[in-house]
Amino acid sequence: MKQLTVISGKGGTGKTTITAAFASLARNAVLADCDVDAADLHLILNPKIRETMEFKGLKIARKDSDKCISCGKCLEHCRFNAIDGNFNIKDTGCEGCGVCEYVCPAKAITLVDRISGHAYLSETRFGPMAHAALKTAEEASGMLVSLVRENAKRLAREQNRDTVIIDGPPGIGCPVISAIAGVDLVLVVSEPTVSGVHDAERVLGVAKHFRIPAMMLVNKADLNPQMAEKLERYCLDSGVKLAGRLPYDNVTTEAMIAGKTVIEYSDGAFSAELREVWAKVLVSLQA
Ligand code: SF4
Numbered sequence: 001m002k003q004l005t006v007i008s009g010k011g012g013t014g015k016t017t018i019t020a021a022f023a024s025l026a027r028n029a030v031l032a033d034c035d036v037d038a039a040d041l042h043l044i045l046n047p048k049i050r051e052t053m054e055f056k057g058l059k060i061a062r063k064d065s066d067k068c069i070s071c072g073k074c075l076e077h078c079r080f081n082a083i084d085g086n087f088n089i090k091d092t093g094c095e096g097c098g099v100c101e102y103v104c105p106a107k108a109i110t111l112v113d114r115i116s117g118h119a120y121l122s123e124t125r126f127g128p129m130a131h132a133a134l135k136t137a138e139e140a141s142g143m144l145v146s147l148v149r150e151n152a153k154r155l156a157r158e159q160n161r162d163t164v165i166i167d168g169p170p171g172i173g174c175p176v177i178s179a180i181a182g183v184d185l186v187l188v189v190s191e192p193t194v195s196g197v198h199d200a201e202r203v204l205g206v207a208k209h210f211r212i213p214a215m216m217l218v219n220k221a222d223l224n225p226q227m228a229e230k231l232e233r234y235c236l237d238s239g240v241k242l243a244g245r246l247p248y249d250n251v252t253t254e255a256m257i258a259g260k261t262v263i264e265y266s267d268g269a270f271s272a273e274l275r276e277v278w279a280k281v282l283v284s285l286q287a
């Protein structure tokens with residue numbers, strides 16, 4: 001089983017459009033939406049949920065008021081301002097660190113599981129899909145990314161799928177590391193702007209640190225040919241293979257509005273170039 005993660009240094013580079021297009025070009029893949037903080041692959045792939053599982057992220061402190069002697073030690077020691085003047089715990093502020101449980105002389109506080117979101121195993125018109133939804137203001141998305149990836153691998157094993165295509169989160173934080181750990185190839189979708197170059201360098205640095213082979217796709221390249229060249233030169237100098245360059249094309253927005261992948265929506269030049277990109281990615285993925 002080969003695993004490919006599509007990432008970008010920041011949001012808005014067209015990462016999900018590219019991932020969805022790959023979904024319609026792959027023959028025997030499982031899709032995984034690991035952009036759990038802002039999942040939107042489902043808007044194009046319209047998954048039918050077959051199985052739902054609770055995601056327990058950070059723990060949360062619970063107080064037994066009958067045992068509390070109002071000593072105030074929990075309020076004094078909580079570094080997250082999650083305890084009010086009446087020594088009640090505010091769910092939205094609690095990080096589950098456990099300090100209050102440790103310092104409470106009356107053993108009035110215990111840490112309990114918190115349902116932070118849900119993970120789903122679904123079916124799409126292109127094959128099975130693992131995805132998730134994090135509740136508002138919940139954290140621990142790196143753990144949820146790991147759960148989605150485990151679910152995707154399970155689907156691949158159960159349905160004899162040979163490829164897992166992962167839509168990764170933006171940035172370079174913990175969720176990105178969870179989304180790329182142990183994959184066979186990372187594809188960085190970048191755009192030719194000053195911040196795009198900077199973001200691409202950072203995210204490629206993360207991939208290099210974990211010794212994961214990486215390719216770069218320059219999207220919207222014609223918007224700034226000089227910057228596009230700079231990105232390509234960076235790839236050349238740092239040994240990163242170039243998967244291709246795509247022009248800016250409204251067809252991507254039109255396809256998204258129609259709820260289709262760009263490959264389904266149009267047979268035009270953009271789709272043709274994207275097919276070539278997929279062919280190159282496949283060669284590197286199988287290498
Ligand atoms: S578990 Fe930590 S964050 Fe939550 S209330 Fe206790 S001390 Fe504060």
Ligand code: SF4
Nearest residue numbers: 068069071072074104
């Ligand atoms: S530390 Fe325990 S006993 Fe003291 S106020 Fe907090 S919950 Fe009550």
